[in-house]
Amino acid sequence: MPYDVTFTRLETQALYDLKGPQAALRDWAGDALPDFPNRPNSKTETGGAALMFIGPDHWILRAELDAEDALEAALRPADAPPEISIVRVSDTLAVFRITGPDAVEVLAIACPMDLHESCFGADAASFTEAFGLRSLVTHCKGGFDIAVEQSFGPMVADYLTRITT
Amino acid sequence: MMQIPCPFCGARNESEFSFGGPVKPPRPEPEAVSDADWTAWLTQVPNPLGPVQEQWWHVRGCGTWLTIWRDTRSHDIVEGPGDGN
Numbered sequence: 001m002p003y004d005v006t007f008t009r010l011e012t013q014a015l016y017d018l019k020g021p022q023a024a025l026r027d028w029a030g031d032a033l034p035d036f037p038n039r040p041n042s043k044t045e046t047g048g049a050a051l052m053f054i055g056p057d058h059w060i061l062r063a064e065l066d067a068e069d070a071l072e073a074a075l076r077p078a079d080a081p082p083e084i085s086i087v088r089v090s091d092t093l094a095v096f097r098i099t100g101p102d103a104v105e106v107l108a109i110a111c112p113m114d115l116h117e118s119c120f121g122a123d124a125a126s127f128t129e130a131f132g133l134r135s136l137v138t139h140c141k142g143g144f145d146i147a148v149e150q151s152f153g154p155m156v157a158d159y160l161t162r163i164t165t
Numbered sequence: 166m167m168q169i170p171c172p173f174c175g176a177r178n179e180s181e182f183s184f185g186g187p188v189k190p191p192r193p194e195p196e197a198v199s200d201a202d203w204t205a206w207l208t209q210v211p212n213p214l215g216p217v218q219e220q221w222w223h224v225r226g227c228g229t230w231l232t233i234w235r236d237t238r239s240h241d242i243v244e245g246p247g248d249g250n
Contacts, residue, residue, distance in 0.1 A: 040173050040227070055227035056173055112166075112178035126174065127226050129181055134225040 005100035005143070007160040009153065013095055014068035016061040016075060020084030025059070028084060032074035033061060041126035043138065052125035052138070060125075060136065065090070093136065094153030096160065099143030106163060107144050111137060115144070131159050167240055173227045185220035187211045188232060216243050 018025055022036050034046035037053040044051050049063040049071075063071060068090060077086040098106060107115050110130045114120065115137070125138040133156070136147040148156050167179040187210055195203050211217055216234045223229045234245035 056229060058228065112180055128177070129225050 002165055003100075003102040003106050003163050005098055005102045005106055005160075005164055007099075007157075007164065008097045009157055010095040010097055010145070012065050012090055013093070013147075014061075014063045014065050014071055015089045015093060016071060016077075017087045017089045018059040018061060018085070020057055022057070024081065024084045025086075028080060028086075029075055032071060037123070042121075042123045043125040044123070050125070050138075052136070054125065054127055054136070060089075092150055093147040094150045094156070095145055095147045096156060097140055097143065097145050098160065099140065103143035107137070107146075110146075111135070113137070131156055167235075167242065169221055169223075169231075169233065170242065171223050171226060171229055172231055173229050174223065177223065177226055181223060181225040183222045183224040185222050185230065188218040188220060212237070214238060216245060218245055 018029075018033075026033070026036065034044045034049055034051040036059070037044045037051060040053055042053055048067065049061060052060045052062065054060050061071070068088075072088065075086050077088060080086045104115065107130070111128055113126070113128045120126075120137075120139075122139050125136065127134060127136050129135060130137060130146045130148065133148045133152050136145075138145045146156075168176040169179055169182050170176050189211065190206065193202065193206055198206075214237060216236050218232060218234050220230060220232050223231065234243050235241070236243050
């Protein structure tokens with residue numbers, strides 16, 4: 001019996017990998033970044049951009065692709081000081097949006113993390129596993145977004161097609 | 166399946182981690198130890214029946230390297246010598 005979920009492979013997102021001391025990144029990027037999340041594996045969102053705290057001194061900035069040029073101009077990755085690293089990684093992740101009544105059931109099988117709201121709140125964002133792959137999991141309205149390495153995109157699309165048909 | 170405590174993420178499933186090997190004693194100075202001791206340090210992997218100190222890499226999570234004590238009899242993650250002090 002297929003699961004009652006809908007999945008969509010999202011258009012390429014603007015993604016920036018940010019590493020280094022938070023204060024140095026804030027000084028360099030200024031208003032280009034949302035406020036820094038204060039808890040590990042959480043995110044903040046401002047003006048369509050989400051900043052996810054995914055590791056020690058490590059963040060992912062995610063926005064719509066339309067915003068990429070503006071972010072590139074504001075973040076100036078090539079000119080960044082040596083204590084920080086800003087790398088555009090938009091092409092590296094394929095993002096799938098899984099929504100519907102059974103979305104939580106699908107993720108419960110695909111992912112070893114407890115994604116119940118009491119453990120993985122609306123502002124949570126974490127790298128973990130999904131379908132056996134390293135995945136960035138976040139909430140979206142009515143379900144979850146999972147981002148996997150781009151080259152695994154067709155395989156995950158196949159998995160999701162099989163569970164919905 | 167073990168739940169490994171990551172200092173950044175909290176307890177996570179073992180499948181998110183990659184085993185980094187046991188923690189070896191400090192590297193001795195080759196000239197200052199016997200050939201047997203030097204060879205032992207190079208080739209012998211600690212494998213006690215009981216707690217062993219191991220390194221793990223949270224490769225599918227936050228990327229942190231961490232050290233834990235694991236009891237080889239039960240796979241329980243336990244306090245190491247001195248952890249309670």
